[in-house]
Amino acid sequence: MPDLFEYIEKALLASSIAETIDLSQQAFELSCATSGGFVEPVTRTIQPIERVRFPEKPICVPPKELPRRRLGSEAGKRSFIHAIAHIEFNAIKLALDIAYRFKGLPEQFYKDWLYVANDECKHFNLLCDHLTQFDCQYGDIPSHDGLWSMAVKTEHDLAARLSLVPRYLEARGLDVTPGMLDKLYAQKDTASAEILEIILEDEVTHVEYGTRWLDFVCQRDAIQREELFFKHIEHYLKGQILGPFNKPLRRRAGFTDNELLELERLDKRHSKK
Ligand SMILES: [Fe+2]
Numbered sequence: 001m002p003d004l005f006e007y008i009e010k011a012l013l014a015s016s017i018a019e020t021i022d023l024s025q026q027a028f029e030l031s032c033a034t035s036g037g038f039v040e041p042v043t044r045t046i047q048p049i050e051r052v053r054f055p056e057k058p059i060c061v062p063p064k065e066l067p068r069r070r071l072g073s074e075a076g077k078r079s080f081i082h083a084i085a086h087i088e089f090n091a092i093k094l095a096l097d098i099a100y101r102f103k104g105l106p107e108q109f110y111k112d113w114l115y116v117a118n119d120e121c122k123h124f125n126l127l128c129d130h131l132t133q134f135d136c137q138y139g140d141i142p143s144h145d146g147l148w149s150m151a152v153k154t155e156h157d158l159a160a161r162l163s164l165v166p167r168y169l170e171a172r173g174l175d176v177t178p179g180m181l182d183k184l185y186a187q188k189d190t191a192s193a194e195i196l197e198i199i200l201e202d203e204v205t206h207v208e209y210g211t212r213w214l215d216f217v218c219q220r221d222a223i224q225r226e227e228l229f230f231k232h233i234e235h236y237l238k239g240q241i242l243g244p245f246n247k248p249l250r251r252r253a254g255f256t257d258n259e260l261l262e263l264e265r266l267d268k269r270h271s272k273k
Pocket residue numbers: 088091119120123199203
Protein backbone atom coordinates (compact mmCIF):
# COMPACT_ATOMS: atom_id res chain seq x y z
CA MET A 1 0.00 0.00 0.00
CA PRO A 2 1.63 3.32 -1.01
CA ASP A 3 2.18 5.79 1.80
CA LEU A 4 -0.05 8.80 1.46
CA PHE A 5 2.57 11.10 2.96
CA GLU A 6 5.08 10.08 0.28
CA TYR A 7 2.73 11.42 -2.37
CA ILE A 8 2.22 14.65 -0.44
CA GLU A 9 5.96 15.07 0.07
CA LYS A 10 6.69 14.45 -3.62
CA ALA A 11 4.01 16.98 -4.60
CA LEU A 12 5.55 19.57 -2.31
CA LEU A 13 9.11 18.97 -3.49
CA ALA A 14 8.11 18.98 -7.18
CA SER A 15 8.91 22.15 -9.10
CA SER A 16 6.87 21.12 -12.12
CA ILE A 17 3.26 22.30 -12.27
CA ALA A 18 2.00 19.08 -13.88
CA GLU A 19 3.76 16.90 -11.30
CA THR A 20 2.47 18.97 -8.37
CA ILE A 21 -1.11 18.66 -9.63
CA ASP A 22 -0.82 15.00 -10.56
CA LEU A 23 0.64 13.95 -7.21
CA SER A 24 -1.78 16.15 -5.28
CA GLN A 25 -4.75 14.53 -7.03
CA GLN A 26 -3.30 11.06 -6.44
CA ALA A 27 -2.86 11.82 -2.74
CA PHE A 28 -6.47 12.99 -2.54
CA GLU A 29 -7.78 9.87 -4.31
CA LEU A 30 -5.73 7.67 -2.02
CA SER A 31 -7.10 9.48 1.06
CA CYS A 32 -10.66 8.85 -0.18
CA ALA A 33 -9.94 5.18 -0.78
CA THR A 34 -8.52 4.53 2.68
CA SER A 35 -11.58 5.31 4.79
CA GLY A 36 -11.05 4.10 8.34
CA GLY A 37 -7.80 2.35 7.48
CA PHE A 38 -5.57 5.35 7.39
CA VAL A 39 -2.58 5.23 9.66
CA GLU A 40 0.00 7.97 9.98
CA PRO A 41 3.44 6.34 10.21
CA VAL A 42 4.77 7.07 13.71
CA THR A 43 8.28 7.49 12.41
CA ARG A 44 7.52 9.74 9.47
CA THR A 45 10.13 12.41 8.94
CA ILE A 46 9.29 15.86 7.66
CA GLN A 47 11.44 17.76 5.18
CA PRO A 48 12.28 21.38 6.08
CA ILE A 49 9.93 23.89 4.50
CA GLU A 50 12.86 25.43 2.57
CA ARG A 51 12.87 22.29 0.41
CA VAL A 52 9.39 22.96 -0.97
CA ARG A 53 9.78 23.87 -4.65
CA PHE A 54 7.91 26.15 -7.04
CA PRO A 55 8.04 26.46 -10.84
CA GLU A 56 10.80 28.71 -12.26
CA LYS A 57 8.11 30.90 -13.78
CA PRO A 58 6.39 33.15 -12.85
CA ILE A 59 9.32 35.15 -11.54
CA CYS A 60 8.65 36.78 -8.18
CA VAL A 61 8.89 40.55 -7.82
CA PRO A 62 7.96 42.96 -5.01
CA PRO A 63 4.21 43.77 -5.03
CA LYS A 64 4.78 47.38 -6.19
CA GLU A 65 6.44 46.13 -9.41
CA LEU A 66 3.46 43.99 -10.41
CA PRO A 67 1.50 44.88 -13.56
CA ARG A 68 -1.80 46.70 -13.03
CA ARG A 69 -4.88 44.54 -12.88
CA ARG A 70 -7.61 46.94 -13.95
CA LEU A 71 -10.49 44.94 -15.31
CA GLY A 72 -11.36 47.51 -18.00
CA SER A 73 -8.69 46.53 -20.55
CA GLU A 74 -7.70 43.23 -22.16
CA ALA A 75 -4.20 43.45 -20.64
CA GLY A 76 -5.62 44.25 -17.21
CA LYS A 77 -8.01 41.29 -17.41
CA ARG A 78 -5.14 39.01 -18.43
CA SER A 79 -3.06 40.16 -15.42
CA PHE A 80 -6.09 39.75 -13.14
CA ILE A 81 -6.81 36.14 -14.22
CA HIS A 82 -3.09 35.34 -14.04
CA ALA A 83 -2.85 36.78 -10.52
CA ILE A 84 -5.73 34.58 -9.35
CA ALA A 85 -4.16 31.53 -11.03
CA HIS A 86 -1.00 32.33 -9.06
CA ILE A 87 -2.98 32.47 -5.81
CA GLU A 88 -4.56 29.11 -6.64
CA PHE A 89 -1.23 27.46 -7.44
CA ASN A 90 0.17 28.68 -4.12
CA ALA A 91 -3.03 27.47 -2.44
CA ILE A 92 -2.32 23.92 -3.70
CA LYS A 93 1.09 23.98 -2.00
CA LEU A 94 -0.38 25.60 1.14
CA ALA A 95 -3.06 22.91 1.52
CA LEU A 96 -0.53 20.14 0.87
CA ASP A 97 1.88 21.65 3.37
CA ILE A 98 -0.62 21.81 6.23
CA ALA A 99 -1.51 18.14 5.58
CA TYR A 100 2.19 17.25 5.54
CA ARG A 101 3.87 19.34 8.20
CA PHE A 102 1.71 18.74 11.28
CA LYS A 103 1.88 15.33 12.91
CA GLY A 104 -0.39 13.27 15.15
CA LEU A 105 -3.76 14.67 14.10
CA PRO A 106 -6.98 12.72 13.42
CA GLU A 107 -7.36 11.03 10.04
CA GLN A 108 -10.02 13.56 9.05
CA PHE A 109 -7.52 16.43 9.37
CA TYR A 110 -5.34 15.00 6.59
CA LYS A 111 -8.39 14.12 4.49
CA ASP A 112 -9.85 17.62 4.80
CA TRP A 113 -6.67 19.37 3.64
CA LEU A 114 -6.15 16.96 0.75
CA TYR A 115 -9.74 17.72 -0.25
CA VAL A 116 -8.82 21.42 -0.18
CA ALA A 117 -5.65 20.78 -2.23
CA ASN A 118 -7.79 18.96 -4.79
CA ASP A 119 -10.22 21.91 -4.97
CA GLU A 120 -7.27 24.27 -5.49
CA CYS A 121 -6.02 22.08 -8.38
CA LYS A 122 -9.50 22.38 -9.92
CA HIS A 123 -9.47 26.19 -9.50
CA PHE A 124 -5.98 26.46 -10.97
CA ASN A 125 -6.89 24.32 -13.99
CA LEU A 126 -10.05 26.33 -14.68
CA LEU A 127 -8.06 29.58 -14.65
CA CYS A 128 -5.24 28.18 -16.81
CA ASP A 129 -7.76 27.06 -19.43
CA HIS A 130 -9.36 30.50 -19.31
CA LEU A 131 -5.96 32.23 -19.67
CA THR A 132 -5.44 30.64 -23.10
CA GLN A 133 -8.22 32.94 -24.39
CA PHE A 134 -5.93 35.86 -23.55
CA ASP A 135 -2.98 34.26 -25.36
CA CYS A 136 -1.35 33.72 -22.01
CA GLN A 137 0.01 30.82 -20.00
CA TYR A 138 0.54 30.57 -16.27
CA GLY A 139 4.08 31.81 -15.65
CA ASP A 140 4.04 34.56 -18.33
CA ILE A 141 3.43 37.43 -15.89
CA PRO A 142 5.57 38.27 -12.81
CA SER A 143 3.93 37.54 -9.46
CA HIS A 144 4.73 37.84 -5.74
CA ASP A 145 5.30 35.25 -3.04
CA GLY A 146 3.32 36.83 -0.19
CA LEU A 147 1.12 33.78 0.35
CA TRP A 148 3.88 31.25 0.70
CA SER A 149 5.87 33.47 3.04
CA MET A 150 3.02 33.11 5.56
CA ALA A 151 3.42 29.31 5.41
CA VAL A 152 7.13 29.68 6.15
CA LYS A 153 6.50 32.02 9.09
CA THR A 154 4.01 29.58 10.66
CA GLU A 155 5.80 26.32 9.93
CA HIS A 156 6.16 25.29 13.59
CA ASP A 157 2.72 26.20 14.89
CA LEU A 158 -0.52 24.66 13.69
CA ALA A 159 -2.77 27.21 15.45
CA ALA A 160 -0.79 30.06 13.85
CA ARG A 161 -0.98 28.38 10.43
CA LEU A 162 -4.76 27.91 10.72
CA SER A 163 -5.27 31.47 11.93
CA LEU A 164 -3.10 33.08 9.28
CA VAL A 165 -3.63 30.95 6.18
CA PRO A 166 -7.26 29.76 5.97
CA ARG A 167 -8.70 32.26 8.49
CA TYR A 168 -6.79 35.31 7.27
CA LEU A 169 -5.49 34.91 3.71
CA GLU A 170 -8.26 32.70 2.34
CA ALA A 171 -10.93 34.53 4.34
CA ARG A 172 -9.84 37.76 2.62
CA GLY A 173 -10.95 36.15 -0.65
CA LEU A 174 -14.49 35.93 0.79
CA ASP A 175 -14.42 39.71 1.38
CA VAL A 176 -13.09 40.83 -2.00
CA THR A 177 -14.44 38.30 -4.53
CA PRO A 178 -18.11 39.48 -4.49
CA GLY A 179 -16.96 42.98 -5.56
CA MET A 180 -14.90 41.48 -8.40
CA LEU A 181 -17.94 39.45 -9.48
CA ASP A 182 -20.06 42.61 -9.64
CA LYS A 183 -17.51 44.22 -11.95
CA LEU A 184 -17.29 41.15 -14.19
CA TYR A 185 -21.09 40.90 -14.48
CA ALA A 186 -21.27 44.62 -15.24
CA GLN A 187 -18.87 43.96 -18.14
CA LYS A 188 -20.95 40.92 -19.17
CA ASP A 189 -17.86 38.74 -18.71
CA THR A 190 -19.81 35.69 -17.60
CA ALA A 191 -16.97 33.27 -18.49
CA SER A 192 -14.64 34.81 -15.88
CA ALA A 193 -17.51 35.33 -13.41
CA GLU A 194 -18.60 31.68 -13.55
CA ILE A 195 -15.09 30.55 -12.55
CA LEU A 196 -14.96 33.05 -9.69
CA GLU A 197 -18.40 31.89 -8.47
CA ILE A 198 -17.11 28.29 -8.23
CA ILE A 199 -13.96 29.44 -6.42
CA LEU A 200 -15.90 31.63 -3.97
CA GLU A 201 -18.27 28.84 -2.95
CA ASP A 202 -15.39 26.37 -2.43
CA GLU A 203 -13.38 28.93 -0.45
CA VAL A 204 -16.16 29.20 2.16
CA THR A 205 -15.54 25.50 2.88
CA HIS A 206 -11.76 26.00 3.06
CA VAL A 207 -12.09 28.80 5.60
CA GLU A 208 -14.65 26.72 7.51
CA TYR A 209 -12.10 23.87 7.72
CA GLY A 210 -9.70 26.44 9.18
CA THR A 211 -12.27 27.29 11.86
CA ARG A 212 -13.07 23.64 12.52
CA TRP A 213 -9.44 22.60 13.03
CA LEU A 214 -8.61 25.68 15.05
CA ASP A 215 -11.52 24.65 17.30
CA PHE A 216 -10.01 21.19 17.54
CA VAL A 217 -6.64 22.60 18.66
CA CYS A 218 -8.38 24.89 21.18
CA GLN A 219 -10.40 22.06 22.71
CA ARG A 220 -7.33 19.82 22.85
CA ASP A 221 -5.22 22.50 24.53
CA ALA A 222 -8.08 24.02 26.60
CA ILE A 223 -7.70 27.51 25.09
CA GLN A 224 -10.42 29.90 23.99
CA ARG A 225 -10.54 30.26 20.19
CA GLU A 226 -11.00 34.01 19.93
CA GLU A 227 -8.14 34.61 22.30
CA LEU A 228 -5.78 32.34 20.36
CA PHE A 229 -6.84 33.64 16.93
CA PHE A 230 -6.32 37.30 17.84
CA LYS A 231 -3.06 36.51 19.60
CA HIS A 232 -1.72 35.22 16.28
CA ILE A 233 -3.26 38.08 14.28
CA GLU A 234 -1.50 40.50 16.61
CA HIS A 235 1.80 38.63 16.55
CA TYR A 236 2.11 37.98 12.79
CA LEU A 237 0.25 40.99 11.39
CA LYS A 238 0.74 43.43 14.25
CA GLY A 239 -3.07 43.64 14.16
CA GLN A 240 -2.91 45.26 10.71
CA ILE A 241 -5.97 43.61 9.27
CA LEU A 242 -7.97 45.21 6.48
CA GLY A 243 -11.71 45.32 5.99
CA PRO A 244 -14.42 45.67 4.99
CA PHE A 245 -15.46 42.13 5.84
CA ASN A 246 -18.12 40.04 4.15
CA LYS A 247 -20.01 39.10 7.29
CA PRO A 248 -22.54 36.62 5.81
CA LEU A 249 -19.82 34.58 4.09
CA ARG A 250 -17.48 34.79 7.09
CA ARG A 251 -20.32 33.65 9.37
CA ARG A 252 -20.89 30.66 7.09
CA ALA A 253 -17.16 29.90 7.46
CA GLY A 254 -17.47 29.86 11.27
CA PHE A 255 -16.56 33.42 12.32
CA THR A 256 -18.54 34.45 15.40
CA ASP A 257 -20.15 37.88 15.83
CA ASN A 258 -17.52 38.68 18.46
CA GLU A 259 -14.69 37.81 16.08
CA LEU A 260 -16.26 40.00 13.38
CA LEU A 261 -16.62 42.90 15.82
CA GLU A 262 -13.01 42.58 16.90
CA LEU A 263 -11.83 42.42 13.26
CA GLU A 264 -13.75 45.62 12.56
CA ARG A 265 -12.20 47.28 15.58
CA LEU A 266 -8.70 46.34 14.35
CA ASP A 267 -9.51 47.56 10.83
CA LYS A 268 -10.70 50.93 12.19
CA ARG A 269 -7.66 51.28 14.41
CA HIS A 270 -5.44 50.53 11.40
CA SER A 271 -7.30 52.88 9.00
CA LYS A 272 -7.01 55.78 11.47
CA LYS A 273 -3.20 55.65 11.38
FE1 LIG B 1 -8.92 28.24 -4.43
